[in-house]
Amino acid sequence: MAYADSPENAIAVIKQRTALMNRCLSQHKLMESLQHTSIMLTELRNPNLSPKKYYELYVIIFDSLTNLSTYLIENHPQNHHLADLYELVQYTGNVVPRLYLMITVGTSYLTFNEAPKKEILKDMIEMCRGVQNPIRGLFLRYYLSQRTKELLPEDDPSFNSQFIMNNFIEMNKLWVRLQHQGPLRERETRTRERKELQILVGSQLVRLSQIIDDNFQMYKQDILPTILEQVIQCRDLVSQEYLLDVICQVFADEFHLKTLDTLLQTTLHLNPDVSINKIVLTLVDRLNDYVTRQLEDDPNATSTNAYLDMDVFGTFWDYLTVLNHERPDLSLQQFIPLVESVIVLSLKWYPNNFDNLNKLFELVLQKTKDYGQKNISLESEHLFLVLLSFQNSKLQLTSSTTAPPNSPVTSKKHFIFQLISQCQAYKNILALQSISLQKKVVNEIIDILMDREVEEMADNDSESKLHPPGHSAYLVIEDKLQVQRLLSICEPLIISRSGPPANVASSDTNIDEVFFNRHDEEESWILDPIQEKLAHLIHWIMNTTSRKQTMKNKIQFSLEAQLEILLLIKSSFIKGGINVKYTFPAIITNFWKLMRKCRMIQEYLLKKRPDNKTLLSHYSNLLKQMFKFVSRCINDIFNSCNNSCTDLILKLNLQCAILADQLQLNEISYDFFSQAFTIFEESLSDSKTQLQALIYIAQSLQKTRSLYKEAYYDSLIVRCTLHGSKLLKKQDQCRAVYLCSHLWWATEISNIGEEEGITDNFYRDGKRVLECLQRSLRVADSIMDNEQSCELMVEILNRCLYYFIHGDESETHISIKYINGLIELIKTNLKSLKLEDNSASMITNSISDLHITGENNVKTSSNADDGSVITDKESNVAIGSDGTYIQLNTLNGSSTLIHGVVATASGSKLLHQLKYIPIHHFQRTCEYIESQREVDDRFKVIYV
Amino acid sequence: MSIFFKPPIDIEILFDNEESRKHVDIATRSSNSSYKSMKESLPVYEDGESLGGIVTLRVRDSKKVDHLGIKVSVIGSIDMLKSHGSGNSSSKKVTSSTSSSSSNGSVDVRKNSVDQFLCQSYDLCPAGELQHSQSFPFLFRDLSKRYESYKGKNVDVAYYVKVTVMRKSTDISKIKRFWVYLYNSVTTAPNTLSANETKATTNDIAGGNYAADNASDNTQTKSTQGEAGDVNQVLPISRSNNEPKPVRLDIGIENCLHIEFEYAKSQYSLKEVIVGRIYFLLTRLRIKHMELSLITRESSGLQTSNVMTDSTAIRYEIMDGSSVKGETIPIRLFLSGYDLTPNMSCNYFNVKNYLSLVIIDEDGRRYFKQSEITLYRTR
Structure with missing residues (x-):
């Protein structure tokens, strides 16, 4: 019989025949309807x-045959006998x-109890062998399976399972065979x-799992071996991958647990191309689900649960060892995910067992070495990245701390910290990787470690539970070790710029390396996120350790331990070479903290x-020791950075000097000051700097108190x-000197208990x-530029007014006469300034204009306090304390645009405005004097 | 002749209980092709069964008809296509005396009778005249029927009752055909083919000659004895290998296909089921499907001018798609639903059945292997 030429026609034929069949059935013309059915079924022969x-056709036909089956069942003994029909x-x-x-007929017959069920079933499945075409055979057997679903004899599970397995085996054969049919080019x-x-x-397999229910004996003895045998025998990639996956998914996880050996053994015998890791991962998932369920069922009895008696990790470990031995061809790309899945398992089952992880990492290490370091491809590099930085989503490491305390879900941060401190192999693997990869990984790790610092605080409790309290003395040393490990892990980042770039040649992957190199050459202060992160890390370590120690009430011990850790950090960061300019400030800051603590x-x-x-x-020695360390640190920075960061060194020195001064260590303070002066003299060449x-030095000096002894x-x-x-420039000289005048006029520092009028030993001259x-x-006066000169004079006037x-006049020697004289001088100078301008009337006009607007501007732009402000319709220009011009944006007064060379850059119009700066400045000073007259009578004798 | 003259007497033959008898539909193969598909329903008789009935003679137009006697005869004959039949001169000599009478329209005109193995007759009434319609009962008691009725391409085995009204001028005769089934008794399967074929044929030939010799003598006892003897002869042999041996055939095309074809036994009753299997040892062939067919081979004539005709009685797909090494394909073929011819053999022709395994590959090439099986009729 022929079949339709197109699927559409086939559907039409099927529908037509179905209608005919149903009509014949309603008229009880069974033979005719069977004939129609047969014609309809011919469509399923279409190759x-x-x-x-095919599936579409199958579905329609399935429905039709269901109708037929219903009829056959309803009319069974009256109109026909199904046994006869079965032959017919x-x-x-x-x-x-x-x-x-x-x-169809056979299964209809099966619904009756008098039917010889087993015989019919056996016969049907045997006869199904007649269809050897894969697609048709698969659907036919699927049909058999669907039809017999509810009809298998209830009393004989082993028969049923044999029946289904038989069907499964044949289906699998057909399925595998499909691969080898047709021309080679259609393989895909x-x-x-x-x-x-x-x-x-x-x-x-799903059917099998339903049949088995909880009959483990049958599963273990009959079903699993048969299925696995089948899977192994077919030697087909698609089939093995899919079937093992299904096996892992459909059967109960307890079963898997008990047959773990068998399952894992099976994977050793698969087609070499099968990705074993997928299968193992599925298996691991299932086992982990099991644990989760057990925990949910009975969260308190975890330790007594039977499942823990089994050495699941051991099984996996043995398996990995064997696998590694038997399949040396297994590439890293396949091997790493495999190990990763076992890690997932280990973390779930033995959350606190880092030995396991160490073992696993060692294995990877071994494998990597065997494989040859040079051969690590980009893909496997990515895998390493995922492996080493634990980016695998299957790793159930949460950074949240909301999980119940004894749940195996550990914080990822803790986990990694523990891992780093306990797994030597991890570090070794990392060391094998390329520099760029190491960097990436370490970056990742640091990110994780420093993630959610605040929550870490809350997490401290649970962490302390990991270490029994009795260990506290030991804990410090352990911590030091941990720090050491952590630092050694970070090494690639620390030295990232000084070391020769590993493989710059391979272009796009090493962009950041190229980038680093470039600005390494420039030695500029570009923000370096990595080094910044490291500095962050230093603070994090110190914070973490200090927190721990305060908890244990071991302050005396901890100070020294912290110092040790800090020194450890220092000694490892010194390897960074030029990078110390990023990281050492953080170390020094921590030294300062320790000093304060020490004090x-x-x-x-x-007291006590x-x-x-x-x-x-001891402590005073310690303190001095620490200053020495700091000094050395600063020297280190100086030595490794040459002249690129003298400013930083100067500031650090000054800061140290201030600290030493506050700690009453005048010698040390003096040393640091002198160091600062040395830097100033030897290394600072730029006049502006x-x-x-x-x-800056003057500011620092003005606050010191301990140096008065010995005329320091x-x-x-x-x-x-x-x-x-x-100084080179005259205006700089002028400003520096009038600012230095304050050094002879100490003012109160309320923090140390000084108060103006009460304290009488201020250093004043x-x-x-x-x-x-x-x-x-x-x-x-000697400055040629009139505007500058006037401006500076106004500034000096302000200074005078301050004193x-x-x-009192007797103390300060700033007399009214002197001030009046100064005012007169300024006025004269301003006049001559006005004369310079041709259009004097215009100036007066503009002055009167500006008088009003200028006032408003003084109020609004309070940040330009010590400079004079000139206003225009469009822009304000002010002069800063160091002589730079500042253009103030009128739209939002708070934000200022700094134009160091505004006078030259912005053209003559702006230049023209500059004249008004000293005028306005003076104007405001005068206003101030006038307003002060109301509160201070002395001002009345100052003539404006 | 009858076209020009209407015979003065109508002869009607009716068998006893004809309506209630089992009938069998036989396709008439008339020379006129348009009637090819017409079917004729014939009553079935078996060996040893008495054949009785009534002959009614109606006189046309109430005329008196003189006759020299009315004779009824039962005839079994083997007919062959003329072209082939003319070849066997030896048999012609034997049958020449009766062949003329069979040239009646109701028997296949293209075929000549080559052997009348059964011919019994007796007079229904002596010479006289018929004035009105008259009925005569007739009865052939315990009629022995040597062969099964058969209608093949080249050969027929036909049975009929012939009533002849003998006259001075042309005789008026009428024949009525009936069908004969020979049943093997249930317990006895026929002898295995290979061992006893020659023997059986010699027996048949001998028996055939004997029957032919005695045909004119109207002695039926001897021929039945012969038949019985035949059966008796067969019985002990068939009993000895009552346990049917499975037939196993290795079939192969070198380096291309190698299969093992096995079926339970080589003899089947027509109601039985052929059960077997095909085991694939090697398949490099892209098989589209595989069929099992049953071929009925009729070979007629003597050895010198043997004519063989095959007809496919059953075509039954047993495998869809291509199998692979190690697969076993089951075979189960119910025979009872088909109209099959059991094996037959006599000196003029024989009918054999072959089971043929046909493999059709994807390029449409057919590969086949035939193996002979014996079919027999059981009750």
């Missing part, structure tokens, strides 16, 4: 159908329609078609046990002023102040 189309349909000439009919198509059909085969302990001891001299001296540095202070401030007066001011005035307010 030109794709699996999808076998006269059908073509094998496919014949078998569909046989199964075949594989795709097979994937479409896989569910038919898989359904048999606190000292004070504490002084003043008699214990040895302890006290010099001014800044001097201001005096020599330092004189030196400072001297440097100021020797009015004469020297006046000298400074006079000197700066002289300089200002006038804060001190």
